[in-house]
Structure formats: structure tokens, C-alpha cells
Amino acid sequence: MGKHRWWVPVITATVLTATLVAPPAAAQSTPPPDQPITDPVPEDPQQSRLGLVLEEYAQLPESEPTPAPTDRRLMRHNRINYIGEVPDGSGRMYVPDLNGPLYLLDGERQHVYLNFKERFEDYFSGRGLGSGFGFVTFHPEFASNGKLYTVHTEDRDAIAEKEPTYPNQPNAFVQSVVTEWTADDPSANVFSGSQREIFRFGFTTQIHAIQQIDFNPTAKPGDADYGMLYLAVGDGGIGVGTDVPQDMSTPAGKILRIDPAGSDGPNGQYGIPDDNPFVGQEGALGEIYAVGMRDPHRFSWDRGGRNALYLGHIGQHAIEAVYEVRAGDNYGWSEREGAFRFDPANQCWLYPLPEDDARYGYVYPVAQFDHDPPPNWPCNSDSGHAISGGQVYRGAEFPLLWGKYIFGDLVDGRVFYTEVNQMKRGHKPATLHELQLFDTGGKRMRMSDFVGDGRVDLRFGTNSRGDLYLLAKANGKIWKVAGTRWGSGSEVTRQVERDLVAYYDFEHPFAADDARELDQGSSRTLLNLVNGGEDMRVGDGAFPGSNNALQLRQVNPDQNGNDDWKAGVWDGDADGVESLSAFNGVRGATVMGWFKMTGQNPSPNSTTANPDDHYNAVGLAGILSGDSEGHNVRALLELINVDGELRLVALGRRIDGGESQIFAASQDWRQLLPQDEWVHLAATFDYTTGEMALYRNGKAVPGFYTKAGDPWQVDGSGTSATNPRGIKIGGSFPQDNRETNPCNCRMDSLMFLDTAAEADVVWQQYRRFFRH
Template sequence: MGKRRWWVPVLTAMAVTATLPAPATATGVSPTSTTAASTDEAITDPIPEDPIRSRLGLVLEEYVQLPESEATPPATDPRLIRHNRINFIGEVPDESGRMYVPDLNGPLYLVDDADQHVYLDFAERFEHFFSGRGMGSGFGFVTFHPEFADNGVFYTVHSENEEAIENEEPTYPNQPNSVVQSVVTEWTADDPTSNEFTGTQREIFRFGFATYIHAVQQIDFNTTAKPGDEDYGLLYLAVGDGGLGVRSDVAQEMDNPAGKILRIDPAGTDGPNGQYGIPAANPFVDTADALGEIYAIGMRDPHRFTWDPEGDHAMYLGHIGQHAIEAVYEVQAGDDFGWSRREGNYEYRREDQCYLYPLPENDAEFGYVYPVAAYDHDPPANWPCDSDSGHAISGGQVYRGTDLPRLRGKYIFGDLVDGKVFYTEVDEMRRGEERAPLHELRLFDTDGNRLRMTDFVGDGRVDLRFGIDSNRDLYLLAKSNGTIWRVVDTRQGPGSEVTGRVQQNLVAHYDFEYPFAVDGARESDLGSSNTLLTLINGGEDMRVADGAFPGSNNAIQVGQIDPENAGNDDWKAGIWDDGPEGVASFDAFNGTEGATVMGWFKMTGENPAPDSNTTDPDDYYNAVGLAGILSGTSDGHEVRALLELIDVDGELRLVALGRRIDGGASQTFAASQDWRELLPQDEWVHLAATFDYTRGTMALYRNGKPLRGFYTNPGDPWEVDGTGTSATNPRGLKIGGSFPQNDRERNPCDCRMDSLMFLDTAASGATIAQQYRRFLHH
């Protein structure tokens, strides 16, 4: 079986046990509307519109891969155990062309024409350096003074441990029971041209946080400010809420730095510790009981900020949300983004972690500033509503370069977890107006192959970041494999691989290009049901680099593992819920008048497989499982619509097998042609089975063409009466073998599968033929 590493889990790995997890039942207030008119009506889908899938794509060329690194102390959280933890790339402002790259685990690299040097190592430099817990702990960021070439000055932020908290005086009182401190340091290099630091240092800011999350993220200078400008030489600090905002108003409190953007003058001395100054133009300098350093408030986790080098030089912030909204804000002096009373454009309630609520009628009185662009998490239907669904914005850059004209005027950013890359048009990001539309960019390698970031890194969790150089060239970097890519071109990609006719009835679609970033043993659904598919027993190792059609890069491998023992270890996939409501997200199949099961299949091993439930080595199963929709009362085997190989009068045949009424009889339509001709070994074949429950008809298709066949059961076993199936939700899907609850072995398929689709209609032959052609020529 082919193996490819795809995933490092975000949470504790959820092992596949004898029973697959049932769709979660949300706690808290039950939602009643997605467009609620009352503030007591929860919103389940705050941003219903999905990002627009653009045909525009970035061409990525590998720039450099930096060395492996480890956390201090050694990490136990899998999210921190990566190739390394590089988190930005920028250019040293001295016209040398050298690029700088901080690694949260300690090293600061200088890269010159892909030749790398460790300039300074924080793990070695600081006795109390800490990077072993928390996504942002460690050497977080570095920024160079705009006059670095002359003065050799640069600034960094890093984390220190509890021993430092006991012995070091903070700039402002630490959060109660702090466990980690963020420390901002000024460095002065003896020789700014050297590739290894020697010189002096002084601490200018220190603050402690009560959890290991949401500390100081980015620190930076306004790169658009010129000598003589008010903002020139002032240092911005993006300070998180320390993880306390979910249960407090800390981000709204003006007497502490948490949940704020600060602006300080590192050359001044009138700050509380005398190590920096407070700019007189800061918005709260004259506000009683407010810190003069505060530039903007109301933030949970201000991740990355940047300035547009043209126009009004707007400052844009990528802000990581709590449970639903990832947002881009335009930041101006004195802004309040509302956390933790607001998340995005919605009311956040601490007592209800699952949902957001409409804004109150008097919202304008509070003066909150709302995002200029945003997307929501859309957690899978069968994933706990109060669990991490694997989304966090990675703030990006405004492209104003000249080499890539199709990118000009676009703010390019992404999701740091799943690696999707987005853009918005800067001239559509307007404060106080409708959010700018989001577009998802395609990605290509330099050979023209369309890939996703998960393909570039070989992992379902990407840990994506963005950077830029003095020519405004864009860079993408990933912790998962420690690689940096430069955007060297753009190109137009093909259209969607799914036709419009199929899309309108596509309940579930798994193309195995979208591993669920939180759990690599799950596959994300591209259909309307948004239901996770579980890769049973093999988990992430079931994904293989083998595409059935142009543009497909991955498939899954299913099959028998140990034919001599009924050990319940066969590789298969499925969804299972034997609760009274079945799989609620599959309600499109409740009473449906038709169904279609189709996908790509390639036989790769022995089929049918030896029967592991008997001791006779010559005993083989009498069926080979492909894919099907279970009935509403299924024990994991009875199906509503099934594509499979089964024994028909002593001969294995490709069949469509369906059941209209729960517990009722099934009907089978069998292909006349030998199955071995229909599914030759090691050859990708597209198969489809359709089921019209109102007329009692079925059909089979191979590579877009109908197959001749016959019904195996005489009469009317479906009891056709002109209506659809039973008024129950299916209990799930089974793929590659029987019983997706994984309590027994039967009918494995030693094969690969790609782009499996489940429709709530009996698709016409023309629709299936069009979809087959689309796969090959989209």
C-alpha cells in the first residue's frame, strides 16, 4: 500500500475505533435561523457565501528549505513538532538583497541567494528562552530599523518561561498567574554587513500572559513612512489577549496591553520603564486611566499586519478569530474591533461557544469597527461545534509590484492551517461598507502542475505564512516542511472539475485533495452536506499520490491487510451513525426520488479477496465493495444505493443495488460484460450507478457510456408507488468494504478511488457523460 505523510494533528488524535463518531449534538442555544431578526436567534452560518474559486493562480518556485529545529523545552503538542517553525520572510533594509527568516524555535536566519546563515540563536542566547508550548511561543518576530544599514539597529520579540516571570520586572503588571512572558529587545550590530551578530542589546518591553496562547505576535515599523513623517521610526506591537478574552473583557480594558496594538518610540524615554517613549500623536495619550502606548483595541489574536505601499498607505491586519470568523481589518488610530463582545460583524456571547448572534439595535452606539474582508469556519456537520475546525487567518501582503500585473492591487493572504490562499481587491475593502468578496487562488508548480499547499508540503496541516521583499515579490512559507517558495508568475487555471448539473444535486463529494487539517484521518466534503469522511484503519496513510484524471494529485487506497485473520484492520472509508436520526447532514437522501453514486476506481490487488472469516485458504469473498449510501435502518450493510461487485448466479458482476423502503427488499441491476473487462487491473475507470425510485429503474455507466445489463429480481421488489425512499436519513456511507462502523470485515476492495460523488437524483446519461468529459478536459 502506498504511503504518504499528510498530517500532524491539531488536537489529540482521534483514533478510529469500533464505532465511528456520530455527528455532534451542539450544546447551548439551538439555532433557529441563519438570518435572524432577533438577538436571541443564533446564527449557524455567519458568512454563507464561500470564497469565489478564481481561475487565477500563483506559480511557486522553491526558494530555500531551512534546517530542522526543535522546541525548548521539547514539545509534546504535535502542532509544535514540525520540520521547523519559520514564520516570516522579509528583506534586510540595507540594499544587500539578504533575506531574514525567524524560526520560533530560536534561530534567526539570513538568506543570501539561497545561502543561509544563522545570524543569532535565541535558544542559545537567553537562559529562560521558551518555545515548548503555545503556537506563538518562542522567537516570534524580527524587524529592522529603516536606517539599519547605518545604525545596525533591529528589534525582536521572544518568549521566556516562568522562572523569568519570578525574577524579571515586567513593563506593566503581568496577567494573573502568568506562565510565559513576551520580551521585546533592541539590538545594535557592530557591523551591519556581517552574517553573524556581534554587538549590544537592551530590553525595552516585557509582559506576562496567563496562558501559552495569544502573546505578542508581530512587531514592525511602518514601511511606508519616510523621514520627517509622524510615523517614521515608531514601533508597532501586536499584543494578543493571552487567551483570556473568552471569559473576560481584557481586550477592552485600557489599563493593560492585552488585546491591543501598541505604538511606541524606541528612541524615547518617557515610557513606564524609561526604555522607550510614548508618541504624542497616539490616540489615547490624553485619556484618563488609559495606556498612552495603545494605538487600537479589541483584539483576540492580531496575527499579522502590513501597510499598502500605495494610495493612502492603509494598514491591514489579519485577525485570528475565536470560533467562527477570520477577519481582515483596516486599522486606524483609536479603533476598537470589539473583541470579546464582538467576533467579526456579530455579537459574541461567552456562554455560547458554538454560535454568534446578530448585532443589537443600538450597536452604533459602541463605535466598533468591523472587518473589510472575512471568512467563516464552516465546521463539518459531523464535527463537534465547540471544537477546533482547523482555521486561522494568516495575514498577508498587498501586491504593488510590476512583474505580476494580474496581482496588482490585491491583498493576498491565506489560512495558515489548511493552506488555502485568498485575495481581495484593495479598492473593494472599505471601512463601514459590505465586506470585500474573497477569491481563492489556485497554485501551480513551475512545471505547470496544479497543486494545493498540502501537495507542496506533503501534509494536511500546512502552517502557512507570507512574506515580501523590496521588489514587492511575494513569498509563501510553511512550517510543515520548512520550505519557502517565491511567487514567480501567475497563470489561469482550468475551470471547475464539477459540472453545473452535477453540482446542483451534489450532496457529498470526496476528491482526497482536502485532508481535514484537524484530523488527517478525515477527508473534507466538497458537497453541500459538509460531512467528514473517515479513512478507517489506515488513516492518513491511505492517501496516495495517484490521480485518476488531469489535475488530480491524490487518491485513497483501500484493501485487505491480513487475509489470514479477521482482525478488523481492512482499509476502507465511511460515515456511520446508528442514532435515531441517522446522519442528519444527509437529509437530502431522506425521501429522495433518486440517487447517483459515481467515482473513479482502479483495481490494484487481488479481487475478490480471501475470506478472512474462515480457515479455508481457498475461500474467497463473494463480493467486492466499492461505494454506497446506507439505508435509514441499516446495520451497516443494507443500502439505499450501492455500486459494487457481487455474485450473480455464481458469477461476479458489476452491479447497481438499491433499496427504496427501509427494511424492504432490494433490486439489483447487473452489467452483462465481464467485470474484469470493465475494471482492468491498474487502470483508472469512471463508474456511475443511478437509481430512480419513482419508476423503479437503475442504470450503470462506464467512462460516461451506459452499460448493458439486466435486473436480477423479477417483479416489483421495491414496491414502487411513485414516491421516493423512506422518510429517514441514511446511516452513512460505506466505501471499499462493508460495515463502516468497523465491527467486522467483509468484501474488501484492493483498489484505489478518486473523486467519489453522491447525488440526490438519478442523473441522466447525458449528465454523467458530460461530467466524465469534464474530468478529462476541465
């Protein structure tokens, strides 16, 4: 969906392209350097019709961090974070788990090759999303020399007792330790042999330690890069307010390149390659290959083309970036986040590059996406985004993927690709495409559906043939890409998309908080799932291609409380919900979606002592008025009592505080909404003429107005010039201070438009749901 974009103050959004390339391209105008940019990457990833077919490959056992964590983000099925192939021709795959085990997968057999929790008494994985057994890589000659390399974290006891390779960061909390292991028998499925520590460094916080370590798989014997070990070292969590990532005297915030077979390093346990870019530079560590990083999470080499090295770099609050890494690069952190100027004093915004930016020599992303937090979410809070660096597909099986760099958002599980031939340094970043995902039965799904959780914790891996794997901590499963197929595209018609302010399909849990649903409309307003939270999202779908629906229900009929399951948006301030400003003074509105009655409706009245008393309404969905106390509406689809009989109605107000008008269906509501049957309903409101209409499964429903005359005081203009105070779904009062009119029902694909949709638009939208 499109997004409403703005500068602060408002400046034409097209000037943003001036800040997206390195060096900046010419633009019509450049915003002032101190003018914050609220939306640094206005282009959404394009929804591709191309999709991956995912086949379950394995599930690894449950595991627990050490010590027991308090951060729920660490409480996963396990914490597997990569899959690769042992380079010995055996076909065995290896999988590290941050909680300690290193697994070898030999067909359907799983072997614990090493367990770091058991090997190291100071082993630590209980705080920090990257703490624990972070990575493993096998020497390219492992079959003959038996050597593999790992990195893990240790706690303060180790810091107090063990000498680091370089001075620890101040008040170090964890140390990252790189170890060389030599197996007695490289073909064995359980390790036995010797080990030696080759690198140790301590970090101030539990985040952004050493992530990946790896060898260049494209280097051949005799090449200068053959057998050189790369270490992706984070900034220790302190780069945001210091110059640590730019300080050449410390490993932090750098990519290091070392020779594990050498001995001229500071501790004599590794060598410093002579061709490293900063060898011999005064005040610089010779191990440094590239600088200026916050959290260099994952890197991989393209095994075709130019054999380029690509890095997925996790940003602070705004930019997730892919860099093409070359010797001597500086990616600018913490002076830059992506291709923007970063100010630690105001992390909610980024800023345009200065006019003299070229003199700094910073290298900018070849691909990127921004966090784009919902407008009703604090800008300085985690909005649930982080890049998971991926792989350039060079396999032979799926030609549609050839030359695509496939990566994702590790938190919400979206999978993207960019074309390698567009990923060019010094140019505008490559266009991002979001891939569709399918199970082997052809059902379209999201990664959150595959894992059963809004927080996916997605990673990628590959084997020697170039096959692609996806894995998730949420349920500890690994999937192999087993095919490609074309999807059907969006379920929203172009006519509806143009006017679609808010759209909740319940396929998009907010990764930072599963009790909220992401809006797929233009307003991007987060929806609260009130009282039931993530449990309200159930495995049901109103139409082909839908996997989830929203469950609403009365919880305790005998108690007058606030525990009924409902959903909504609420802002009781006089200014209302700013993100819903499209309904301010609007000339028309439409509320539509899928509904299925799943229980007793109307519900027993929990506010009275009479067990035979029932509510006289059933709440469906609507837009609140600008002066609403949580109940009064601007446009509403509901079941209410009309002259002693419950009816399906469209109920609306043109003027805040003014009189409402009701258009009621003539047909019995139980025929319109049969129990346990999905039905598509729509209500339209034309405030300029006073006309209202109801639709069922795309066709107009006969009905009548309940009030004679002109209760709306129609004068050809729209509604009051106020922002709605929210959206209500299910029972009244989305602020949850009262419960009335609950709906024992399910809803799917709720849409709120800022126009009164014509009959053919409603019909075409209904039909569109069945394209899948």
C-alpha cells in the same frame, strides 16, 4: 459548492447581510438579538480561475521546540513564520524560526544570524503555537545604525526573576520580551554587538502573546510614523471570559505604538509618541494605538494607494477577519467576534448586533471568512482554521495581482485575495476569492500537496520590490510567486453540482484531523478514513489535475479483525446522519467515481480458516439505508456474486427493510475494471420507476435485472422518509465493528447525487475531468 444554510430556528438567510457591515445596513428584517446564527458568513470564497505559480525558493533546516512539546501541532519540520528583506540594499532576506534561529538568506547561502535558544537561558517555545522567537524587524536605517528588534517568549523562571514593563497577567505562564539589538557590523552575516531589553509583559497562558512587531515601511524620514515600532499584543488567552481586551490599563489585546529611541516609557527604555490616540486619557496606557483584539496575528501596510494598515485577526470559533487599522480603533473583542455579538457562555454560535450597536463605536472587518465546521464535527472543537494575514501586491511583475490583498488560512493552506478597492470600513466586507496554485510545470496543486501534509501552517512575506513569498512550517520550505496563470475552473459540471450532496476528491484533508476528508458537496459531511488514516491518501490521480487518491486494502488476510482500510460515515442512531437528509425520501440517487484495482480482488475471507475461501463481493461505494446495521444500502455500486459469477452491479433498496433489486453488468468485471487502470463508473437509481443503470467511462453498460417482478414495490414515490445511517466506501461496516468484502483498490472523486442522473449528465461529467 453551495452550502445548506439555516438560522436556529430557521429564518430566511438573506437577513444575514444586516449583520455583516458596520454600521448595519438596512435589511428586510432583523433576527431577534438572542437568536443564534449558525452560519455567520454564508458566502463561500469564490473559486477564482486566477492562479499563482509557486517556485521553491529555499528550505530551512529542521528544528525542535524547547522544551520538547506534547502538542503535535508544534512537531513540524521547523517553525519558520515570516520572510522579509533586510533594508540595507544587500538583497539579503531574513527568516525567523519560532524554535530559535534567525536566518539570513544570501542567494543560496543560509546563515544563522542569531539563535535565541542559545542566547537566553529562560527561552521557551515548547507550548503554544506562537511561543518562541516570534518576529524580527529591522530599523529602516539598519544599514547605518545596525539596529533590529525582536520578540521572544521566556518561561516561569524569568517571570519569577525579571520585572515586567507593566504588571503581568494573573498566574503568568510566559513572558514576551522585546529586545533591541545593535550590530557592530550591519553587513555581517552573523550578529555581534550589544542588546538591550525594551519591553516585557507576562501572559496567563501560553497562547496569544506578542505576535508581530514592525515598522511602517511607507513612512519617510520626517514623517510622524517614521521609526515608530508597532507591537501586536494578544489577550493572553483570557479575553474570552474577561474584559481584558477592553481594559485600557493593560497592554493585552491591543496594538501598541512606541518610539524605541525615546525614554519616557514606564521603564525608561522607550518613548510614547505624543500623537498616539490615548495619550493623556485617564486610566489609559499612552502606548495603545488600537484595542479590542484576541490574537492580532499579522499586519502589513499597503505600499500603494492610501498606505493603509491591514490586520489579519484570528478568531475564537467562528470568524477570521481582516481589519483596516486606524489610530483609536476598537474591534470589540470579546463583546464582538467580527461583525457579530459574542457570548462566551455559548461559543458555538454568534448573535446579531443589538439595535443600539452604534453607540459602542466598534470597527468591523473589511474582509472575513467563517470556520463553517462540518456538521458531523463538534462545534466547540477546533475545526482547523486561522487567518494568516498577508500583503497587498504592489509589485511590477504581475499586473493581474496589482491592488489585491493576498492572504490565507494558515492551517489548511488555502490562499485568498480581496480587491483593496472593496475593502472599505463601514461597508459590506469585500468578496473573497480563492486563488488556484500551480507548480512551475503547470500542475495545479493545493498547499497541502506542496507540503505533503493536511496542516500547512502557511505564512506570507515580501521583499522591497513587492515580490510575494509563501512559507510553511510543515516542511520548512519557502516559495516565491514566480508567475500567474489561468486555471480551468471546477471539474464538476453545473448539472452535477446542482444535485451533488457529497463529493470526496481526496484533495481536501481536514486540517484538524488528517484522517478525515472534507466533503466538497452541499452536505459538507466529513468522511472518515478508517484504520489507515492519512496514509490512505496517496499520490495518484485518475485524471489530469488530480493529485491524490484513496487507497483501500485488506491488511491481514489471515486474521479476523477490524484493520482493513476502508472509509465511510456512520451514525447508528434512529435519526441517521442529518447532514445526508437530502437522501431522505429521495426520488432518485447516483453513485459515481473513479476506481483502480491495485491488488487481489476478491480478497481472501479472513473470517474462515480455509485459505482458499474468498469473499463473494468487493465493496466499492454506496449510501446506507435508514435502518442499516452498516451493510444494508439505499444505493450501491459494488462487485457481487450473481449466479456464481462475480459481476459489477448497481444494488438498491427503495424501502427500508424491503427487498433489494440488482442491475448487473453483462460484461466480465475484469474487462470493465482492468488491473492498475483508472475507470470511471456510475450507478443510477430511479425509485419512482424502478429503473437502474450502470455507466463505464461515461457510456451505458449493458446489463440485466437479477430479480423478476417488482421487488421495490414501486408506487411512484421515493425511498423511505429516513436519513441514511451513513456512506460506505470499500468494505462493509463503516463503523468498523466487522470487516467483509474489502477492496484492494484506489478511488478518486467519489460523487453522491440526490437524483438519478440522465445518461448525458454522466457523459458530460466524465468528459469534464479532462478539461484540465
